[in-house]
Amino acid sequence: MEPFTTVTGPAAPLLRANIDTDVIIRVERLVGTTRESMGAHAFEIWRRRPDGTEDPEFVLNRKEFRGAPILLAGANFGCGSSREGAVWALAGMGVRAVIAPSFSDIFRNNAFQNGLLPVVLDETTVRAIAAQVEAAPGNARVTVDLEREVVIAPDGTVHSFAIDPARRETLLAGLDDIGLTLRAADAIAAWQRADRAARPWAWHVVPQQRT
Amino acid sequence: MATLFDKLWQAHRIAAAGGGQDLIHIDRILLHDLSGARALGEVAEKGYRVPHPELAFATPDHAVATAPGRTAETFARGTAGVAMLRDGANRHGIRLFDLGQDGQGIVHVMGPELGIVLPGLTVVCGDSHTCTNGGLGALAFGVGSSELTHALATQTLRLAKPKSMRVRFEGVFPRGTTAKDAVLHAIGALGAGAGTGYAIEWAGSAVRALPVEQRLTLCNLSIEMGARMGFIAPDETVFEWIAGRDFAPKGAAWEAAVAAWRALRSDDDARFDADHAIDAGTIAPQVTWGTSPEHVIAVDAPIPAPDAAPDEVRRKAWADALAYQGLVPGRPLAGTAVDWVFIGSCTNARLSDLREAAAIVRSRRVAAGVAAWVVPGSVRVKQAAEAEGLDRVFREAGFDWREPGCSLCVAANGEAVPPGARCVSTSNRNFVGRQGKGARTHLASPAMAAAAAVTGRITDIRKPF
Incomplete structure (x- = not known):
């Protein structure tokens, strides 16, 4: 996994609430598409008109926000389907961090698994940053600094954010969760031996014949 | 505690x-x-x-x-x-x-x-x-x-352990109101993000009275309120339903399991990080009007106007949703013409769901111009429904009777509601494009979906039709 330390660049304002993962990546793109190629299909419902051409009005199609590494979004970002393709699609279009007032729990976990940083800032702050970006499109730069746990707005104001310490550590180091867990294999096996004795019914899964 | x-x-x-x-x-x-x-x-x-x-x-x-x-x-x-x-x-x-x-x-x-x-x-x-x-x-x-x-x-x-939330439905659901209506109502009242960061325990006297399949429906929509986990304390109704199933424990193992399961309830003095109570008796059959499950109203209530939205973000979201759905605020949803009806999905494709729908469809015909599908939730459900003749009820009325799968709930299999078509669906998501590019979804219970199929309109099942 690519480590995340600090990212600076344009931030695309997409301040809608409840942006669901169906909109981020359509379900048919999950079938027979490699994760690396999903970026081309991110937000296609909004990015493309019915005839398949790009909608120049849509924020991510504006030249100043094309390839922006930061996305500013509304509350409950990434709600709905658990599809990890939503994260792969965002990463594929170059997004490294999403700043929003809240995230769906499943999306947030999926983001951490792929080195994409979900940053929670209150709605007023997100709107203020978006206003600064819109006031100087193409020039405004936002910084997301995971080491210091701050976002630096275009006007230089510094906004702290909180993040689970475990998530911060794995992102900074680009560590893989499975590798970490497998280091505890002996403890897991011991717990499971005891659990098997305590809850035999939870482990006994041989089906009865249908009569 | x-x-x-x-x-x-x-x-x-x-x-x-x-x-x-x-x-x-x-x-x-x-x-x-x-x-x-x-x-x-x-x-x-x-x-x-x-x-x-x-x-x-x-x-x-x-x-x-x-x-x-x-x-x-x-x-x-x-x-x-x-x-x-x-x-x-x-x-x-x-x-x-x-x-x-x-x-x-x-x-x-x-x-x-x-x-x-x-x-x-x-x-x-x-x-x-x-x-x-x-x-x-x-x-x-x-x-x-x-x-x-x-x-x-x-x-x-x-x-990381989520916070805990309890949502209690107290009282008795009125005639025509199902677990689907109850949970849609809760999402409308509390919001599609209300459960984010929480695990929800669904509780209260109305929930305890629900049969198992409706409990599955209720918990199914926990995620539409933002909660990754939603559950109901297991009780004798559940134990009876599970007993004898293929992979369930048997004999002494069953007895030990049930003894352990009886302890699975919140203590009387348990404290929740958030606690909500809803009067079950006030919940009417629900239908979604927009493109988030929180865009939901009683079937006879007026479609809300964006200007009545509580904030600017939602005003914009409501206006976009109404435009996408092709709806006019102020009118009730009841009476809106529909093109498609989908009875299926992990929300509402179990035997009891199909029975409820069939009870409405029996001796009626699917309205002219409406495409109506029943997609049973599993091979077992399909076989059980066929054994009691439900497939014939649906087929004779003009429904398609299909093989088990997710189908029109998520449109990942080449099956889709066409662009611009309006579908009453027993599934769980009314997102933009969810049932197909440009498809307009109205979530509702199986009985409400069946009524829409035979009348060709969104219909209040509590009134004669």
Whole structure:
């Protein structure tokens, strides 16, 4: 996994609430598409008109926000389907961090698994940053600094954010969760031996014949 | 003073994993042909072992056609996912319920009906509607394919414990109001993000009175309120429903299990981080009008105007939703002409759902110009429905009677509601494009969907029609 330390660049304002993962990546793109190629299909419902051409009005199609590494979004970002393709699609279009007032729990976990940083800032702050970006499109730069746990707005104001310490550590180091867990294999096996004795019914899964 | 959630969490907590996370044991892993196939592919690519294949179960449901006589090849683009699922399951000795076999079905219909999911178990699947299984008192939740790979390779997950929320429905649901209406009403009242960061215990006298299949429906929509986990304390109704199912414990093991399950309830003095009470007696049949499950009203209530929205973000969202849905504020939804009706999905495709719909359809015809589908939730549901003649009721009325799968709930299998068409659906999401590009979805209960099919309009089932 690519480590995340600090990212600076344009931030695309997409301040809608409840942006669901169906909109981020359509379900048919999950079938027979490699994760690396999903970026081309991110937000296609909004990015493309019915005839398949790009909608120049849509924020991510504006030249100043094309390839922006930061996305500013509304509350409950990434709600709905658990599809990890939503994260792969965002990463594929170059997004490294999403700043929003809240995230769906499943999306947030999926983001951490792929080195994409979900940053929670209150709605007023997100709107203020978006206003600064819109006031100087193409020039405004936002910084997301995971080491210091701050976002630096275009006007230089510094906004702290909180993040689970475990998530911060794995992102900074680009560590893989499975590798970490497998280091505890002996403890897991011991717990499971005891659990098997305590809850035999939870482990006994041989089906009865249908009569 | 522990909550049920505290008890379920503690019973599976292997150790602290550092940084506010716990290492949690996972009892059951469910795999389908999209995320499950991907996770099995990832396991193979990285060369991980699967230490407990006997605790994992697989079935194809998402990208498979539901036309009669279908095979994995009928929807060509889905064939590779089914093949990956088969190969991975075979390689690791994971039980697979394949197309055309007994047991196959929508993963969250299949799991409970075969007794794979039991009270008190932790259950994961690469599918956000895994919370459905909470209806049996399981701690069940959706994960992405990376976390699914983690579960397969370690039989654990690293998780931060969510906060606890209780939502109580007190009283008695009025005639015509189902668990589907109750949970849609809760999402409308509290918001699609209200449960984000929480595990929800659904409770109250109206919930305790629900039969098991309606409990599964209620918990199914926990995620539409933002909660990854939603569950109901298991009781005698649940134990009776599970007894004798294929993978359920038997004999002395059953007795021991039930004894343990009886302790799975929140203590009387338990404290929740958030606690809501809703008067069950005031809930009318619900229909969504917009493009988020929180865009929901009683069938006879007026469609809201964007200017009445509580804030600017929602004013814009409501206006966009009305434009997408082609609706005018101020009018009731009842009477709106529909083009499609879909009865199916992990929300509402169990035998009792089909019975409710069939009771409305019996001796009637699908209205002219309406395409109406019934997609049973599983092979078992389909067989049971056919044994009591429900398929004939639907077919004679003009419905399509199809093979089990997710179908028009998620439109991942080449089946879709056409652009601009209006569909009353028993599924769980009315997102933009969810049932097909440009498709307009109205979520409702099976009886409400059936009534829309035979009248050709959104219909209030409490009135004569």
